[in-house]
Amino acid sequence: MSEIDWRPSLPEAVVALIVIAVGFVEAVVLYAITNGRVDGFAQTLVVAFAVAASRRAPAVGLALVWVLGLLHVRFGVPIMLVEFTLTAVFFGSARWGRSATVVMSALSVPLAVVVAFVLHQGRTIFLHLLVGGSRVDDVIRQRPTLELALSLVAMLLVAAPWPAGLVMRSLDRAKVSRASMLAAEEAATVARRETDHIREIVELRDQQTRLARDVHDVVGHSLAVILAQAESGQYLDDTERLKRTLRTIATSARSSLQDVRQVLSSTQDPATVPGFDGLIAGVRDSGHEIVATEVGTPRRLTGENAAVAYRVFQEMLTNAIKHGRRDRPIVTERHWTTTPADALMIEVTNGTEGSGCDGPLGHGRGLDGMRRRLDEIGGHLDVQAAETTFTVTAIVPARDGTR
Incomplete structure (x- = not known):
């Protein structure tokens, strides 16, 4: 069983004990003056409890003040000097009380002043003020000026702690608001940093994905061409044709190595991307029959679109070489359109005996890579598999910002 920590309540307890000690001394004096009146002891205890409760x-505490007020008004209990410590209740109600407590304390302060004034100056003045008696001036003139001034000062002392508490309450709220604002700004700064960090990670992963796709396309296409040339070279008896095939293999390997270096160093400029004719010539040199047609008015692709179109066409030809039948030609068509949008449609068809491409229809690594590339520039990829053919169609916007 854990021990109760009384330290937070220690200041209130000390103040309450001081009030009891001073109040009991005053009560003893009052007892002696009034010949046996013991009200002062009960008043002291009520005041002590009210002061102790003024903060927590x-x-x-405000309710106990009202109890004392009722005792004074109803039973004529005299005011004790120790009751001036009740100003701590007014201060605490304004500073730490809830809204209803603040409102009630605002009403209690003037009421307490009126009660104190009436009980101190005598009921006669109060009654004449209510009825408008003609002897009011005479009664007031009978009171010494100094006594009246002291009474006014005492009333100000009773009323002053309440606005002081209200000011402290406003300062506390302003401090809390300032702290909350600073905490919110700090949280926003942390959130921005985390967002920037996440954005950097996303950009890094996107770059890694792009790099992996580029390397896949370059190496996959070059190896497919080299493999096809090497396989066809086994059956060549003509030395000159064999040398030409070996030169083609060397050229393809050299070109592939250069492309890989450009990809890894991120120095490839879309403006320097090789043309489609080079890819078609490489496939033709590998021994595959390829039929290439171009429809419409050719236009220069801009920016990233040129690189995407080249890589997509490269991957299409790679899949056609790897999965197509060698006894049937690869058919390519480039169709330049102006309606409904200015775009280039690339279509590659190859003969096949199965599903045709690297994996199930539409779910191969190469197809996924082409789809991602085209999605990034607002393009589209379509795959159609028939019984003996496999057709891949790509729509490449002719200009950046088509999406």
């Missing part, structure tokens, strides 16, 4: 339970 200001509503309770």
Whole structure:
């Protein structure tokens, strides 16, 4: 069983003990003056409890103040000097109380002043003020000026702690608001940093994905061409044709190595991307029959679109070489359109005996890579498999920002 920590309540307890000690001394004096009146002891205990509750339970302390006020008004209990410590209740109600407590304390302060004034100056003045008696001036003139001034000062002392508490309450709220604002700004700064960090990670992974796709396309295409040339070279008896095939293999390997270096160093400029004719010539040199047609008015692709179109066409030819039948030609068509959009449609068809491409229809690594490339520039990829043919169609926007 854990011990109760009384330290947070220690200041209130000390103040309450001081109030009890001073109040009991005053009560003893009052007892002696009034010949046996013991009200002062009960008043002292009520005041002590009210002062002790002024910080942690200001509503309770305010309720005890009202109890004292009723005792004074109803039973004529005299005001004790120790009751001036009740100003701590007014201060606590304004600073730490809830909204209802603040409102009630605002009403209690003037009421307490009126009660104190009436009980101190005598009921006669109060009654004449209510009825408008003609002897009011005479009664006031009978009171010494100094006594009246002291009474006014005492009333100000009773009323002053409440606005002071209200000011402290406003300062506390302003401090809390400032701290909350600073915390919100700090949280926003942290969130921005985390967002920037996440964005950097996403960009890095995107670059890695692009690099992997580029290397896949370059190496896959070159190896497919080299493999086809090497296989056809086994059956060549003519020395000159064999040398030409070997030169083609060397050229393809050299070109592939250069492309890989450009990809790894990120120095490839879309403006320097090789043309489609080079890819067609490489496939033709590998021994595959290829039929290439171009429809419409050719236009220069701009920016990233040129590189995407080249890589997509390269991957189409690679898949056609790897998975197509060698006894049937690869058919390519480039169709330049102006309606409904200015775009280039690339279509590659090859003969096949199965599903045709690297994996199930539409789910191969090469097809996924082509789709991602085209999606990034607002293009589209379509795959159609028939019983003996496999057709891949790509729509490449002719200009950047088509999406």
